[in-house]
Amino acid sequence: xxxxxxxxxxxxxxxxxxxxxxxFHGQVGVIVKRDRIVDILRWLRDTPEIKMDHFMDLxxxxxxxxxxxxxxxxxxxxxxxxxxxxxxxxxxxxVPENDACIDTATGLWCGANWHERECYDLMGxxxxxxxxxxxxxxxxxxxxxxxxxEYPLKGREEWSGLEELKHKVVELQEFGLxxxxxxxxxxxxxxxxxxxx
Amino acid sequence: xxxxxxKTVNVPVADGDGERYTLKMGPxxxxxxxxxxxxxxxxxxxxxxxxxxxxxxxxxxxxxxxNRTYAQSLILTDRLDYIAAMANNVGYxxxxxxxxxxxxPLRAKYIRTIVCEMSRIASHLLWLATHALDIGAMTVFLYCxxxxxxxxxxxxxxxxxxxxxxxxxIGGVRQDVTRNFIDVLQRFVxxxxxxxxxxxxxxxxxxIWLKRxxxxxxxxxxxxxxxxxxGACLRGSGVDYDIRKHRPYDAYDLVDFEVPLGSDGDIYxxxxxxxxxxxxxxxxxxxxxDQLPPGPIISEDAPDLVMPLQGQRKVEAGSSTxxxxxxxxxxxxxxxxxxxxxxxxxxxxxxLGFYFIxxxxxxxxxxxxxxxxxxxISALPAxxxxxxIADLIANIGTLDxxxxxxxx
Numbered sequence: 001x002x003x004x005x006x007x008x009x010x011x012x013x014x015x016x017x018x019x020x021x022x023x024f025h026g027q028v029g030v031i032v033k034r035d036r037i038v039d040i041l042r043w044l045r046d047t048p049e050i051k052m053d054h055f056m057d058l059x060x061x062x063x064x065x066x067x068x069x070x071x072x073x074x075x076x077x078x079x080x081x082x083x084x085x086x087x088x089x090x091x092x093x094x095v096p097e098n099d100a101c102i103d104t105a106t107g108l109w110c111g112a113n114w115h116e117r118e119c120y121d122l123m124g125x126x127x128x129x130x131x132x133x134x135x136x137x138x139x140x141x142x143x144x145x146x147x148x149x150e151y152p153l154k155g156r157e158e159w160s161g162l163e164e165l166k167h168k169v170v171e172l173q174e175f176g177l178x179x180x181x182x183x184x185x186x187x188x189x190x191x192x193x194x195x196x197x
Numbered sequence: 198x199x200x201x202x203x204k205t206v207n208v209p210v211a212d213g214d215g216e217r218y219t220l221k222m223g224p225x226x227x228x229x230x231x232x233x234x235x236x237x238x239x240x241x242x243x244x245x246x247x248x249x250x251x252x253x254x255x256x257x258x259x260x261x262x263x264n265r266t267y268a269q270s271l272i273l274t275d276r277l278d279y280i281a282a283m284a285n286n287v288g289y290x291x292x293x294x295x296x297x298x299x300x301x302p303l304r305a306k307y308i309r310t311i312v313c314e315m316s317r318i319a320s321h322l323l324w325l326a327t328h329a330l331d332i333g334a335m336t337v338f339l340y341c342x343x344x345x346x347x348x349x350x351x352x353x354x355x356x357x358x359x360x361x362x363x364x365x366x367i368g369g370v371r372q373d374v375t376r377n378f379i380d381v382l383q384r385f386v387x388x389x390x391x392x393x394x395x396x397x398x399x400x401x402x403x404x405i406w407l408k409r410x411x412x413x414x415x416x417x418x419x420x421x422x423x424x425x426x427x428g429a430c431l432r433g434s435g436v437d438y439d440i441r442k443h444r445p446y447d448a449y450d451l452v453d454f455e456v457p458l459g460s461d462g463d464i465y466x467x468x469x470x471x472x473x474x475x476x477x478x479x480x481x482x483x484x485x486x487d488q489l490p491p492g493p494i495i496s497e498d499a500p501d502l503v504m505p506l507q508g509q510r511k512v513e514a515g516s517s518t519x520x521x522x523x524x525x526x527x528x529x530x531x532x533x534x535x536x537x538x539x540x541x542x543x544x545x546x547x548x549l550g551f552y553f554i555x556x557x558x559x560x561x562x563x564x565x566x567x568x569x570x571x572x573x574i575s576a577l578p579a580x581x582x583x584x585x586i587a588d589l590i591a592n593i594g595t596l597d598x599x600x601x602x603x604x605x
Binding site: 022024025027029053054055056057059061062065066077079083086088090109110111112113114115118122135136137138139146147151153 | 251252255257259260261264295296298422423424425426436437438443534536537538539541548550552554556562563565567571572574575576579604605
């Protein structure tokens with residue numbers, strides 16, 4: 001089935017949920033509200049003539065600098081594919097800034113688990129009902145969500161685990177394995193500079 | 198004088214009954230293929246709970262790519278799956294070409310197909326070598342590296358690098374293949390099936406190998422699909438999903454090959470699948486060599502990214518701070534479409550997808566990499582829980598993960 005046909009069927013089936021259908025280079029994206037996202041995904045997976053059984057990809061997008069009437073601050077993009085029927089569709093669920101959360105798809109595909117954790121980790125969108133909503137790529141004590149548009153590309157900040165490390169260095173000193181000092185990156189480059197001069 | 202390493206030694210602490218304990222395996226364990234840490238809860242030698250911890254190699258590719266032009270981000274893809282960097286490069290180029298609507302000359306398509314399959318051979322050989330080594334078959338390791346070396350030498354002749362190639366370009370490839378390259382490759386492909394036979398005599402019916410792989414790490418087709426597995430891990434369970442057949446790119450629709458499928462869904466089935474894929478790769482390369490047409494190797498409407506030494510294109514002054522003459526993608530000319538696109542290719546590990554959102558600015562508004570290893574590691578608990586700790590090593594091996602790709 002053509003992707004556009006699927007999108008239209010989806011619109012017929014969930015008239016209040018579909019906001020817009022976009023077509024770009026033959027790939028069809030359906031912009032939907034977030035409230036019934038699990039119903040939409042279940043319908044796509046279980047309807048025999050659509051049968052989207054392969055959960056290809058999920059990612060979060062920050063729409064802060066993007067134009068579009070139907071776009072809210074965030075969106076979660078689902079790329080689905082049907083292996084037996086060889087067609088695909090993209091679902092773009094809109095998520096508002098003040099309540100950045102959406103229902104989890106892990107009940108439908110357990111493979112969505114880490115996709116959603118990654119989205120939470122890097123974009124800060126949390127998934128209601130997710131079994132293990134923790135950061136996955138960044139350390140647990142990381143502050144902020146790097147893929148949001150306001151997050152800086154560069155910056156210098158002391159890692160919060162550094163204090164613990166300093167204690168370890170003192171501990172190691174007792175065994176003669178360290179001189180008891182821990183230099184930060186800036187201090188190290190300073191020392192190197194001094195050696196050169 | 199004895200030197201105590203640390204005051205707090207991590208000894209597995211037994212709780213109440215003296216049987217259950219937690220063990221953190223990795224991130225420096227040789228069998229975890231990089232920097233994967235697995236937190237295990239054990240009852241004796243049986244795994245009760247398995248929780249993989251990743252992110253040690255996270256470099257923030259998505260964020261970096263948002264701040265670079267499309268052509269500049271190509272080098273990031275080398276650092277995804279560094280075992281088969283060529284396949285990543287091609288995957289990225291195919292995605293950007295689809296986004297920008299660039300058509301690739303036929304000769305470049307064939308060359309790319311050749312290098313993709315070469316990297317599949319290199320990757321599968323490394324997988325087989327380390328997988329067998331983990332299980333205890335040392336000899337296979339040495340045999341596989343002998344052939345892998347030929348692949349790497351050929352890559353070096355082609356583009357000067359052995360691991361991080363950046364050889365394909367958006368719209369084609371960087372340099373043409375040489376006569377010697379084709380000759381050596383031709384000889385290699387002709388004798389490669391014999392080498393595959395050598396590995397198979399070592400382990401195919403080896404009693405230890407069979408005991409460690411048959412009936413271990415079993416996934417049904419439905420389970421594998423629900424876990425999001427792709428590549429040989431999915432095909433080992435009998436699901437016929439190969440992007441080279443489903444959504445052909447480059448010259449894959451012009452060559453004839455089969456997609457090997459397993460049925461049992463255990464480690465042995467996945468092993469057999471990959472061994473058959475080696476045969477098929479050799480077959481594809483042979484056909485590409487035979488059919489290789491003459492003609493240009495890079496599209497005329499490709500964004501300029503050619504070494505100035507070749508003199509094919511003029512270098513825009515001040516385009517790069519580095520001496521290599523990388524030319525900026527035509528950023529300010531307003532030729533970029535507005536839209537989003539998801540394109541995936543079949544890399545040796547599975548489905549590598551790139552999701553781009555273009556806002557017309559010449560830099561991706563958002564780039565997301567769907568890396569197969571990330572999803573495969575998330576499936577590790579499903580394979581390992583309830584099995585013995587020794588089988589965990591075999592299960593990590595069979596998923597064929599590379600942590601550079603997982604952590605991005």
